[in-house]
Amino acid sequence: MSGGDTRAAIARPRMAVAHGPVAPSSPEQVTLLPVQRSFSLPRFSRATPSISLAESVLKVWHEAYNSGLLPQLMAQHSLAMAQNGAVPSEATKRDQNLKRGNWGNQIEFVLTSVGYAVGLGNVWRFPYLCYRNGGGAFMFPYFIMLIFCGIPLFFMELSFGQFASQGCLGVWRISPMFKGVGYGMMVVSTYIGIYYNVVICIAFYYFFSSMTHVLPWAYCNNPWNTRDCAGVLDASNLTNGSRPAALPSNLSHLLNHSLQRTSPSEEYWRLYVLKLSDDIGNFGEVRLPLLGCLGVSWVVVFLCLIRGVKSSGKVVYFTATFPYVVLTILFVRGVTLEGAFTGIMYYLTPQWDKILEAKVWGDAASQIFYSLGCAWGGLITMASYNKFHNNCYRDSVIISITNCATSVYAGFVIFSILGFMASHLGVDVSRVADHGPGLAFVAYPEALTLLPISPLWSLLFFFMLILLGLGTQFCLLETLVTAIVDEVGNEWILQKKTYVTLGVAVAGFLLGIPLTSQAGIYWLLLMDNYAASFSLVVISCIMCVAIMYIYGHQNYFQDIQMMLGFPPPLFFQICWRFISPAIIFFILVFTVIQYQPITYNHYQYPGWAVAIGFLMALSSVLCIPLYAMFRLCRTDGDTLLQRLKNATKPSRDWGPALLEHRTGRYAPTIIPSPDDGFEVQPLHPDKAQIPIVGSNGSSRLQDSRI
Secondary structure, three states: OOOOHHHHHHHOOOEEEEEEOOOOOOOOEEEEEOOOOOEOOOOOOOOOOOHHHHHHHHHHHHHHOOOOOOHHHHHHHHHHHHHHHHOOOOOOOOOOOOOOOOOOOOHHHHHHHHHHHOOOHHHHHHHHHHHHHHHHHHHHHHHHHHHHHHHHHHHHHHHHHHHHHOOOOOHHOOOOOHHHHHHHHHHHHHHHHHHHHHHHHHHHHHHHHHOOOOOOOOOOOOOOOOOOOOOOOOOOOOEEEEEEOOHHHHHHHHHHHOOOOHHHHHHHHHHHHOOOOOOOOOOOEOOHHHHHHHHHHHHHHHOOOOHHHHHHHHHHHHHHOHHHHHHHHHHHHHHOOOOOOHHHHHHHOOOOOHHHHHHHHHHHHHHHHHHHHOOOOHHHHHHHHHOOOHHHHHHHHHHHHHHHHHHHHHHHHHHHHHHHHHHHHOOHHHOOOOOHHHHHHHHHHHHHOOOOOOHHHHHHHHHHHHHHHHHHHHHHHHHHHHHHHHHHOOOHHOOHHHHHHHHHHHHHHHHHHHHEEEHHHHHHHHHHHHHHOHHHHHHHHHHHHHHHHHHHHHHHHHHHHHHHHHOOOHHHHHHHHHHHHHHHHHHHHHHHHHOOOOEOOOOOOOOOHHHHHEEEEHHHOOHHHHHHHHHHOOOOOHHHHHHHHHHHOOOOOOOOOOOOOOOOOOOOOOOHHHHHHEEOOOOOOOOEEEEEEEOOOEEEEEEOOO
8 A cells, every 4th residue: 555545544534345344443542562662652533634643653663663672573573483384485474363362383283183083983983884884895985085075175174264263153254144054063063072071981980990900891700790791811711600711612612602792891881881771761870970970071171171272282282192102002912912813804804795885985974074073163163273374285184194094093903802802702803892982992991901910001091082082072162162252252252261161061061961871872872873974964065065156166265375375276176166065965865865773782773762863963954044044034135036145145254354364355445443343463573563442441453554
């Protein structure tokens, strides 16, 4: 802007910004805040000639130059450049969002994202899906979904949240009629957050139970064991000590096939930890030990998020890295066990007949969404705390590959243990393990009894499960809190964010109490199968359509180029526009056609329970059309077509959150006042920062842009 344009802009009492009008600002006390000294300018009224304001600001700037403050400002700028991690093409990297805050550094975001993506599902869900869907045959649809859906959607959500610096609700300023997608993400995150912490609390229970000399699931001599219990360490016991140690192998093989044998870890899981009831409607009693552990897990989550990303960003240095140490220890021990090779071959050998089943492809797609966290809202939320020029394209590739490699790695650990158990019992690998979360609480505990100093390894393993779960739970809770705080958006709720976090945590604890009852595992699996399954596919598909076709792919590509310094690669452009939505849509159709009611072991869920599951799934999807109709009713327009057009076009405050980044078509023609909703940041760090103190006492930074 030239000097004449600047004087004209300052002189105008009101001017239109690119996306809407700017309210006139009140008379202000303008103060320059350098590093060590401050200089005050006289109070200006609207009638003050603009040239007087310009001369006064230049005079103060000249005084700052003579006092030696400019070298200090430049030194601060160099330090900020070294800490931010922006794209190389950017000249400046100092772009903190003072209103919402940012990650402390680049590593915190990457580790948090890895902790979010690498969770309990990598241990008990992915190996279980491989085991159920034909071993290695599941790898083919899994990596197809990863390449054409997972990584592109991961990059889209990171770039979406980072560009707008808003949570899963605020980003839909891009097309307000589709804000229901954000509400759907909140509903999904709520469901997952409720039952996910119950799994963490069970891990806590096993962790505390491991603080003993002998693990309680090591032998079959406990009060809860049945006569069918056959433990790995009970070499002399077939039915609680009824047979000699030297039973011929062929007779042992015959007995193991004719009688239903269960391991002590499985009986400990079903008969002691869960005290499993016979029906989903038979809640029985609340398991007080599990309830106490649920309270502990929610307290830990709240304390780690008490300062938002500033506190959770420090915790992930440990929670995101330590699980790999334990996995490696268990892998080394597992592959040395007898029969481990058989289990690994079952894991790797494909059963190609199952690849034609739509359920296999549906499970692959849902596992990608579940594991990477697509359509949960967490990726958008975490990326919203990035600095504007962070290279989220690089981050998305690194995090996605790390997540999937961890899933495959954990599968080797699981299947080596399954092969050992199958060899011990003389049965096929497909018959030795429980389904669902029980895999992590049956197969793994059985293996831990074989390790030297087994209680120590048990403590380490379940501590690893706790850390894996917490890494995901942090982001689930932060997603809900950020959405609420961003939606309200006033100074009061920003100051009371800790209380919002506490309220959400208390609500999650109360809603999780039924899952600690004797029928809790039935409800947990019901929520897992319906609340976070095909609804994620629908939400992701609609998000792609809204961004690529409603907002416009060219507009979004330009936004990414403005943010990163380069447009998205051609592969991602094609996937976003055509391949990903098409694959997701057809998977949804095939999944509906070949749908089968949920079961748990041999238990068939009743019709009313399946209906509740569908209602949970639809509750997140129905947010989209319901809010769209609400938005249409509230939008101005004489005809339905005009209302539809007005409801889908970007709102006037869509775009980068900070003024310094609002360039190109987002550039305002006048520096906005604090009442306009933008956070004013210095356009150039080598220029002075002038806090504008309004009549209400609030202050914001503004450049001395003359």
